[in-house]
Amino acid sequence: MQPILEIDGLSKHFQLHEQNKLIPSCANVHLQASAGQLTALIGPTGAGKSSVLKCVYRTYLPSSGRMLYRDGEGHRTDLAQASEHRMLALRQHDIGFVTQFLHCLPRRSALDVVCEPLVAQGMTHQTARKRARELLSLLNVPERLWGVPPATFSGGEKQRINLARGLIARPRLLLLDEPTASLDPTTTERVIELIHSIKTEGVAMLAIFHQTELVLRLADHVVELTPPLAVSDILETCTS
Numbered sequence: 001m002q003p004i005l006e007i008d009g010l011s012k013h014f015q016l017h018e019q020n021k022l023i024p025s026c027a028n029v030h031l032q033a034s035a036g037q038l039t040a041l042i043g044p045t046g047a048g049k050s051s052v053l054k055c056v057y058r059t060y061l062p063s064s065g066r067m068l069y070r071d072g073e074g075h076r077t078d079l080a081q082a083s084e085h086r087m088l089a090l091r092q093h094d095i096g097f098v099t100q101f102l103h104c105l106p107r108r109s110a111l112d113v114v115c116e117p118l119v120a121q122g123m124t125h126q127t128a129r130k131r132a133r134e135l136l137s138l139l140n141v142p143e144r145l146w147g148v149p150p151a152t153f154s155g156g157e158k159q160r161i162n163l164a165r166g167l168i169a170r171p172r173l174l175l176l177d178e179p180t181a182s183l184d185p186t187t188t189e190r191v192i193e194l195i196h197s198i199k200t201e202g203v204a205m206l207a208i209f210h211q212t213e214l215v216l217r218l219a220d221h222v223v224e225l226t227p228p229l230a231v232s233d234i235l236e237t238c239t240s
């Protein structure tokens with residue numbers, strides 16, 4: 001079976017013009033993600049794990065490398081080169097992202113924030129809301145919060161909304177950045193069950209977990225990243 005995503009030699013650095021500095025965020029990353037399998041990214045803080053997911057979703061524009069994405073019709077797109085228009089379409093139908101922090105419009109209710117991906121795909125509000133209610137109860141979000149905008153929620157509550165929003169639709173490729181970092185053990189177990197069932201539905205996942213135990217339980221492939229060397233470090237090594 002062909003992978004859904006193949007990343008080759010992906011690197012990203014940031015240029016700080018004021019200080020004339022290059023900050024590397026991930027360097028020479030190779031990995032694959034396939035339908036029904038989970039690829040886990042591991043490595044210390046600062047190794048560039050989140051940056052890889054952001055490059056795939058094109059929150060960040062990669063500095064070099066290829067990220068070949070294969071869609072349902074077998075067409076291949078290099079996400080490093082794709083137009084903004086193509087990326088918008090892929091985000092709507094193909095690629096989902098549960099980011100580390102919830103970003104949403106301040107005045108939308110939690111229920112509508114969760115429904116949004118389904119409505120964007122053309123589902124009626126009524127059906128989307130029914131699915132959202134089921135998922136919010138599964139993730140232990142108290143019913144009194146469903147009609148309230150998540151802006152004032154606690155970290156754990158926000159994370160549940162973020163997860164529900166990411167897991168409600170079934171993208172072909174799902175990116176997960178520490179999805180259980182601020183959840184209690186019971187909710188974490190429910191999320192693990194959800195991830196298992198999403199896998200059996202054929203979704204490819206690229207995920208970062210902060211507990212090694214979750215990597216052992218969920219990952220089919222593990223890719224280790226090491227922190228990229230800064231240019232100044234390289235110069236120091238050469239001259240010392």
Ligand SMILES: Nc1ncnc2c1ncn2[C@@H]1O[C@H](COP(=O)(O)OP(=O)(O)O)[C@@H](O)[C@H]1O
Nearest residue numbers: 014023024025044045046047048049050051052
């Ligand atoms: N938007 C950004 N601007 C400048 N530097 C960044 C940015 N995003 C990430 N970095 C740098 O890239 C490095 C890797 O960050 P990140 O991908 O968040 O690592 P990880 O998720 O493995 O902890 C960090 O040390 C940070 O300095």
Ligand SMILES: [Mg+2]
Nearest residue numbers: 049050051177
């Ligand atoms: Mg991170």
